[in-house]
Amino acid sequence: MIHASRSVASELGEHGIRVNALSPGGVVTEIFAREMGVPEHQIAQAETVTRRMLSQMAPIARAGESKDIADAAVYLAGDESSYVNGHDFVVDGGLIGGRKWTESNTWFTNEWAKAFDDAGIEHKING
Secondary structure, eight states: OHHHHHHHHHHHHTTTOOOOEEEEOOBOSHHHHHHTTOOGGGHHHHHHHHHHHHHTTSSSSSOBOHHHHHHHHHHHHSGGGTTOOSOEEEESTTGGGOSOHHHHHHHHHHHHHHHHHHTTOOOOTTO
């Protein structure tokens, strides 16, 4: 989809038509619960769990909301983005960049420390 939007953006840009892709990350909707087989009577309750789980994933420590995606679409459709064409607008709280920095760094150092410990190798990781 991203390549298709870039290709069409090149073709239609000369006619003043902009084409962009919008790539949402995890957004709190009923879709998560339904896809995991949550019974209909527990969908609203599952939304709370979904929000908590998604907020733990991205560097921006909150779950994506439908309004975040709508705001990005309004921006892309508006005059403020009149020079944006052929772009993949990612709205995912930074998740595309990887784990939260502290989580990544902690995991990395802990795994190295464990590997050295398991091999009986002295080290100075983690103090």
